[in-house]
Amino acid sequence: MRPEDIENEELNSQNISTEEDAPNAISDDENMDSSEKISSTTSTQKRAKYKIPPLNTEETKHFLSGMFQTWFLDYASYVNLDRAVPHINDGLKPVQRRILHSMKRLEDGRYNKVANIVGHTMQFHPHGDSSIAGALVTMGQKDLLIDCQGNWGHILTGDDAAASRYIEARLSNFAKEILYSPKVTEWKPSYDGRNQEPITLPVKFPLLLAQGTEGIGVGLNSKILPHNFNELLDAAIAYLKEKEFELYPDFITGGQIDISKYNDGKRGGQIRIRAKINKLDQKTLVISEIPFGTTTPSLSTSITKALESGKIKIKKVEDNTSKNAEILVHLLPGTSSDKTIDALYAFTNCEISISPNCCVIDNNKPMFVGVSDLLRKSVDNTKEIFRRELEIQRDELLEKLFIVSLEKIFMTERIYKDKEFENAKSQEEAIKHIDKRLTPYKKDFIREITTEDLQRLFEIKMGRILKYRAEEADDLMIGLKDSIKEVEYHLAHLIDYTITWYKGLKARYGKKYPRKTEIRNFENIEAAKVVEANEKLYIDRENGFIGTGLKKYEYICNCSDIDDIIIFFKNGKYKIVKVADKLHVGKDIIHIAVFKKNDKRTVYNAVYRDGKDGFYYIKRFSVFGITRDKEYDLTQETANSKVIYFSANPNGEAEIIKITHKPKARLKTLVFEKDFSEISIKGRGAQGNILTKMDIHRITLKAKGGSTLGGRNVWFDHDVHRLNYDGRGILLGEFHADDLILVINKKGEYYTTSFEVTNHYDPDILRIEKFDPNKIWSLALTDADQQGFKYIKRFSLDPTTKKISLIGENEASKLLILTDTVFPRFKATFGGNDTHRESLEIDVEQFIGVKSVKAKGKRISTFEIKKIEEIEPTRFPENEEETKEKNPEIEIVDTDNRSDTEIMDELTGQGNLFQ
Numbered sequence: 001m002r003p004e005d006i007e008n009e010e011l012n013s014q015n016i017s018t019e020e021d022a023p024n025a026i027s028d029d030e031n032m033d034s035s036e037k038i039s040s041t042t043s044t045q046k047r048a049k050y051k052i053p054p055l056n057t058e059e060t061k062h063f064l065s066g067m068f069q070t071w072f073l074d075y076a077s078y079v080n081l082d083r084a085v086p087h088i089n090d091g092l093k094p095v096q097r098r099i100l101h102s103m104k105r106l107e108d109g110r111y112n113k114v115a116n117i118v119g120h121t122m123q124f125h126p127h128g129d130s131s132i133a134g135a136l137v138t139m140g141q142k143d144l145l146i147d148c149q150g151n152w153g154h155i156l157t158g159d160d161a162a163a164s165r166y167i168e169a170r171l172s173n174f175a176k177e178i179l180y181s182p183k184v185t186e187w188k189p190s191y192d193g194r195n196q197e198p199i200t201l202p203v204k205f206p207l208l209l210a211q212g213t214e215g216i217g218v219g220l221n222s223k224i225l226p227h228n229f230n231e232l233l234d235a236a237i238a239y240l241k242e243k244e245f246e247l248y249p250d251f252i253t254g255g256q257i258d259i260s261k262y263n264d265g266k267r268g269g270q271i272r273i274r275a276k277i278n279k280l281d282q283k284t285l286v287i288s289e290i291p292f293g294t295t296t297p298s299l300s301t302s303i304t305k306a307l308e309s310g311k312i313k314i315k316k317v318e319d320n321t322s323k324n325a326e327i328l329v330h331l332l333p334g335t336s337s338d339k340t341i342d343a344l345y346a347f348t349n350c351e352i353s354i355s356p357n358c359c360v361i362d363n364n365k366p367m368f369v370g371v372s373d374l375l376r377k378s379v380d381n382t383k384e385i386f387r388r389e390l391e392i393q394r395d396e397l398l399e400k401l402f403i404v405s406l407e408k409i410f411m412t413e414r415i416y417k418d419k420e421f422e423n424a425k426s427q428e429e430a431i432k433h434i435d436k437r438l439t440p441y442k443k444d445f446i447r448e449i450t451t452e453d454l455q456r457l458f459e460i461k462m463g464r465i466l467k468y469r470a471e472e473a474d475d476l477m478i479g480l481k482d483s484i485k486e487v488e489y490h491l492a493h494l495i496d497y498t499i500t501w502y503k504g505l506k507a508r509y510g511k512k513y514p515r516k517t518e519i520r521n522f523e524n525i526e527a528a529k530v531v532e533a534n535e536k537l538y539i540d541r542e543n544g545f546i547g548t549g550l551k552k553y554e555y556i557c558n559c560s561d562i563d564d565i566i567i568f569f570k571n572g573k574y575k576i577v578k579v580a581d582k583l584h585v586g587k588d589i590i591h592i593a594v595f596k597k598n599d600k601r602t603v604y605n606a607v608y609r610d611g612k613d614g615f616y617y618i619k620r621f622s623v624f625g626i627t628r629d630k631e632y633d634l635t636q637e638t639a640n641s642k643v644i645y646f647s648a649n650p651n652g653e654a655e656i657i658k659i660t661h662k663p664k665a666r667l668k669t670l671v672f673e674k675d676f677s678e679i680s681i682k683g684r685g686a687q688g689n690i691l692t693k694m695d696i697h698r699i700t701l702k703a704k705g706g707s708t709l710g711g712r713n714v715w716f717d718h719d720v721h722r723l724n725y726d727g728r729g730i731l732l733g734e735f736h737a738d739d740l741i742l743v744i745n746k747k748g749e750y751y752t753t754s755f756e757v758t759n760h761y762d763p764d765i766l767r768i769e770k771f772d773p774n775k776i777w778s779l780a781l782t783d784a785d786q787q788g789f790k791y792i793k794r795f796s797l798d799p800t801t802k803k804i805s806l807i808g809e810n811e812a813s814k815l816l817i818l819t820d821t822v823f824p825r826f827k828a829t830f831g832g833n834d835t836h837r838e839s840l841e842i843d844v845e846q847f848i849g850v851k852s853v854k855a856k857g858k859r860i861s862t863f864e865i866k867k868i869e870e871i872e873p874t875r876f877p878e879n880e881e882e883t884k885e886k887n888p889e890i891e892i893v894d895t896d897n898r899s900d901t902e903i904m905d906e907l908t909g910q911g912n913l914f915q
Contacts, residue, residue, distance in 0.1 A: 084217035086224070088360040088367065088374070089200040089381055091208025093215065095135045098124040100145065101197055103171050104180055111149050111168035118164055126191045129164075136169065137161045142211050142226070142252070145175040155252060156325050158295035174509050178205040184388045202385045205505070206232045206378035208360070209247065209371055220366055222359035224265065225249040225292070227371070229513035233506045236379045240495050240502075247371050250517045253325070254289030258522040264370035265358045272522055275299065275350040277341050280328070282719050285337060285344075287327035291352045292517075296321040302349040303329065310534040310561065311347040312340060337719045338728035342530040351522075383498050387491065394487045401480040402446050403456070408473045409441050410434070410457050416465065431458055528596065529726055533558035535579065537565065539592060546592065547582035559594050564628065566595035572608055572635035572643050576628045590646050598624050601709060601725075603652040604634075605676045607645040607691055607699060611638035616696055618674065619688025620654070620681045636687050645699040652681070652709035656702040662695040677708050706737025714741075714755045716768050721761040733770040740799055742771040748781070748807040748815035752799045766818065771799060777806075778824045778844045780868050783856065784812035790865045792826065792842070793857030794850045806853060816868055823875040831866025841871065 086093050092100070102120040106112050118132045125132055140146040141155050150167035153159050161167060171179075179201050187196040212226030228250035235245035248259045249271060256274045263269030276289035290299055300319045306312045315330040331340060345351040359368050369377075415421060415437045424430035431454045442449060490497040537559045538550035546556075546565065559565070559579055568574040570588040576595055577585060596602065600622065607618050619634070626632060635641035645657060654677035661670050679689060716722075717729035723741070732741065732755075740752040741759070744767040752771050753759050761768070776796055783791050785808060795806075807813045817826065824844040830837040840861065848858040860868070 084215035085220070085222045085359055085361050085366060086208055086213050086215070087200050088208075088362040088369075088377055090203040091206070091211070091213070091360075091378070092201065092203075093135075093213070095121075095125055095127070095132060096139060097201055098197060099132060099136050099139070100171075100175070100179055100201065103146075103169070104176075107171055107176070109170070111147075111170050113165060114167045114169055115164035117169060123192075123195055124190045124197045133164045139211070140169060144211060144229075145172055145179070145207075146170075147172045156290065156296055156321055158297060177505070178207070179203055181385065181389060183392050184385055203378075204382045204385055204501070206236065206375050208378070209374055212249075217366075220359055221357055223355070223357045224360075224371070224374075225271070225354065225356050226251060228515045230506055230510045231515070232375065233502050233510070235375055236382075237499050237502050239376055239379050240383075240499050245372070245375075247375060248519055249292075250515050251292035252516060253292050253294075254516040254518075255291050256289075256518045256520055256522075259519055260521055262356070264372050265356045265374075266370045267357050267359075267368055268355075270353055270355050272351060272353050273517075274345055274522065276518075277329075277344060277350065279337050282337060283331050283333075285329040285331065285340065287329065287350065288325055289516075290325050290327075291349065293354065294349050294352065296325055296327055299349050300327055303327075303344065306343070306347040309347075311531050312343040313532040313534070314340060331719075334720055336717045336722075336724075336728055338717060339530055339726075342525050342728075343532070346525045346527045346530050351525075379498070383494055386498055386501070387494055390487050390491050390494075390497075394484060394491070397480055397484045397487065398446055401477060401484070403453075404473055404477055404480065405445065406438075406449070406453060406457065407460070407468075408470060408477075409438065410460075411465065411468045411473075412470050413437065415457075416460075427458065431455065434458065526597075528560070528563060531560040531562055533560050533563075533594075535559050535561055537579070537592075537594075539589065541587065541589060543584075544587040544589075545582055545584050546577075547580050549581040556592055557594060564595040564597070565592060566623065567592045568604075568634070568643070568646060570643055572633050572641050573631050574623075574634060575631045576626055578628060590643060591648055593648060595623075600624070601651055601712065603649045603654075603681055603709070605645075605647045605649060605655065605679075606634055606643055606688075607657070607696075608635045608641055608643045608688075609696075610636050610641055610687075612640040614638060614641075615693050616644065616691045617688040618676070618679055618691040619686060620676060620679045621684045621686060622681060623684050626684075632684065634684065644696060649707075651707045651712065654679075654705040654708045656705060658700045658702040659692065660697045660699075661692070662697045664694065667694065673702055675705070677705055681708070711736045711739075714770075718765075721763055721765065723755060723757045723759055725757065732768070735770065740771040741768065742797065743768050744806070744818065745803075746815070747805070748813070748818075749803040749805050750797060751801060751803045753801070766815075771797075773797065773799070775820055776822075776850055778817075778819050778821065779806060779815065779857070780817040780826055780860075781807040781857070782814040782816060783808065784810040784814075786856075786859070789862070790816070790828065790860045790868055791857040792844060792848055792860060793855055794844065794848055795853040795855065796850065797853060804853065808856070817870050819870055821870075821873055822877045823873045825871050825873050827869050827871045828860055828865045829867040829869075830861075830863055832864035834863040835866070837863065843874075 084093070087097075090097065099117065099121050101124065103112070103117055106117065106120060114133060114136060117136065118129045121132045122129060136146070137152060140148040140152050140161075147170045148167070149169065151162040152167055153161035181202040181204075184202050186199045188199050189195070190197050206227075208224060209227045209232055210229055213222060213224050215222045226249060227247050231247060231250070235247055238245040247264075248262060249257060251257075251273070255276055258272040258274075261270045273291040273293075275287050275291055277285055277287050280286045287299065290296060296319050300317050303312070303314070303317045307314055307317070313332055313335050315332050318328040318330065320326040320328060329340070329344070331337060357368070358370055358374065359366055360374070361367070410416070415434055418433060418437065420433045421430050424433060431451070434454050434457055435449070438449060438454075535548040535558065536551070537546065537548060537556040538553045539546045539556050540550055540553045545553075546567070548559070548561075561579055563579045564576050565579060566574065566576055567585055567589055568591040569586060570590055575585075577583060603620055603622055605620050607616060609616050617635075621634065633641075634643070647655065649655075654675065656673055656675045658671065658673050661667060663670065674691060682688075711734035712725060713727075714732045714735050715724050715727055715729045716732055717724055719729070723732075735755045739755065741755055742750065742752055743761060743765060744750045745762060746764045746766045753761075773796065776794055778792070778794050780790060780792050782788055806818075807815050822845075826842045826844055828840040828842065830839070842860065851857075
């Protein structure tokens with residue numbers, strides 16, 4: 001900016017007229033024309049008046065540096081105080097306050113064009129119309145103060161509002177109730193001095209916390225998040241009752257928030273916001289609520305970018321948002337929906353973080369406070385407004401009572417009929433007579449009678465005098481006294497009065513504002529666990545390179561572009577490196593894999609020789625967090641150390657190894673075995689235990705071992721029909737080394753498997769769970785070998801990797817019911833020609849005993865059964881011992897005796913009675 005521009009801007013801001021200064025100016029150049037002379041002399045006069053040096057001199061340069069030092073501070077103060085940061089009293093920025101003031105002046109109950117409102121607001125706001133229109137639309141979209149009509153944009157899609165000439169607005173009833181009270185409002189001249197505008201509006205509600213705000217000033221910013229309407233009122237009432245309260249954000253866009261680090265909205269706090277994602281089906285996810293501050297197009301774009309970068313694995317994303325948010329995420333076949341949800345939170349705008357900064361203007365200075373302090377300040381301010389309003393109301397009532405009392409005496413005593421009054425030669429003489437007549441009554445008035453009061457009596461018209469009734473005046477005075485007592489009672493009980501007002505406000509408007517954002521604690525999602533392994537890792541052992549671009553070399557595993565790789569070398573060194581297209585790491589690699597940070601299940605078993613001629617050591621260790629690209633050593637860092645045996649065990653398995661010594665004279669033990677389970681798992685820096693002091697010829701694997709880390713939780717993901725240890729899907733339980741998975745498919749076949757995550761399962765699973773050999777199963781089936789009669793059987797299962805049918809080898813047989821209830825009950829409904837028969841309820845435990853899984857079972861009835869279903873049991877195991885009695889470890893033979901059988905045959909239609 002040029003010096004003359006700076007000075008003109010400053011002069012203009014002080015409303016200095018160039019034309020007014022021009023006549024007295026003295027020109028420096030006689031050769032200028034008249035207009036140039038006026039301009040030049042005006043500039044010269046202004047420079048002299050404001051002590052500005054002449055242009056293009058050394059003195060000017062020094063003056064400019066001083067201006068930038070002082071004027072920038074003035075500019076920063078102006079932006080922060082008058083534009084960017086809200087005031088603590090009413091929670092409004094100047095543009096918002098001026099809009100609401102203008103709308104009140106225009107208020108007549110009807111809608112006004114937004115363009116008209118903007119034009120009126122420009123009487124008070126010395127900036128462009130676009131900033132006013134934008135602020136008005138933003139307030140309207142918050143659905144609190146502005147009653148909108150027309151296309152006001154879409155907060156979910158980010159669509160802009162229609163032009164100002166097409167949309168209309170008026171104040172909401174809520175705004176008219178809480179914003180305005182002219183008698184207690186402090187006013188100041190507008191920027192041009194033609195109008196009066198409020199310094200702050202007398203807001204009787206924590207408006208700043210309800211609407212939220214964001215402003216960027218010079219050197220500071222304000223970011224206050226919106227809170228729930230009803231919760232704010234509840235908190236205000238709690239504060240007035242001297243109770244504790246908590247406030248957390250609530251967004252019109254819904255979603256979920258983690259407020260564990262909210263820190264009362266102060267600087268340094270943080271909240272995490274997530275979209276609401278549900279499973280529409282196994283192949284489709286639907287996003288029905290989005291994080292605050294995002295839009296559905298931006299959210300869809302972030303998902304598309306994550307797809308293009310390979311971080312998530314989906315088919316496509318589809319935005320169907322209209323009135324409510326609806327983004328459909330279509331999954332590829334074989335993709336886990338749970339893992340995809342986690343990946344959406346990790347790599348897209350489905351989860352964002354916001355750092356609040358509760359900055360407000362108080363006493364013309366920026367202040368950093370918490371939302372609790374803001375609420376307390378708002379409530380105290382509301383209480384003060386009520387006090388002032390009540391005091392004004394009381395004073396007005398007292399004044400009215402004074403006037404009514406004065407007029408009553410004037411009328412009833414007929415002072416206006418006095419000869420002195422009628423014969424008064426001047427108004428002053430008549431007023432003196434009135435004052436004289438009122439002297440005996442002055443002691444009873446609430447204040448001193450003034451000349452203005454007497455003047456008011458003198459000006460009473462004859463029509464009022466003729467219609468005056470003392471009884472009506474008495475009634476009016478009684479009513480005024482009652483009103484005064486009521487007001488004084490409210491003043492004496494101001495807290496109760498404020499609480500009652502808040503409760504009324506909640507009753508009138510609270511139903512419109514339910515909480516939309518769910519408060520919950522988020523688990524931390526590790527990006528490395530949910531990122532799609534869309535890259536392949538290769539190794540060039542001969543030259544010591546690894547990378548995803550070495551496709552002609554040995555394949556190692558799938559990985560992602562954010563994974564870390566752990567590499568062990570024969571000399572005992574190991575390190576962590578970042579996945580790259582091609583990276584030189586060195587030769588003699590004995591193990592390479594994707595590194596999982598803080599993985600407490602992966603255990604490395606190793607045997608190494610300490611130095612060239614040292615002892616052999618055996619050790620088990622885990623590697624948690626280490627520095628990338630830094631070299632570590634699993635040996636004692638002795639020169640020429642060498643790893644003899646190495647294995648990586650994802651579940652802490654401890655194998656048995658066979659060690660063969662080199663033959664040596666007087667060596668008693670040539671071969672011996674060592675079980676790694678005998679070795680404690682220690683830190684990566686431990687030296688280990690001495691395995692042998694003799695030279696080793698070779699080490700071979702004798703037997704694989706089980707985990708030494710205890711059980712681990714296993715989940716089954718129905719979307720991909722795979723097991724996992726990451727918490728996706730349903731929890732099957734805690735598994736130890738010998739535990740098995742039981743699978744029963746819809747064909748009525750069962751089999752058992754290990755709990756390795758590499759297992760594949762068919763999609764026709766009926767039941768999958770941890771195998772319990774003591775569990776008793778009850779089953780109803782249609783037996784195709786027996787003319788389609790319905791049978792019931794009870795049995796326990798034995799472990800088998802081969803599929804065994806529970807309902808026989810005939811493929812036409814059908815499984816009807818399968819249950820592991822201890823005392824199951826079935827209900828059979830007859831059909832065909834036997835529909836008249838009453839339904840049969842069967843206590844399965846009494847109907848048939850536990851037999852082999854290959855047993856045919858017991859026929860329910862010879863009559864046609866249309867439907868069979870499981871019903872609620874009438875008996876329940878009292879404790880675990882009874883459950884064990886009903887589910888013994890050994891096979892139970894059929895205990896039905898003859899009389900019981902005869903009774904059941906009669907009941908089910910199999911006996912002679914029904915033949």
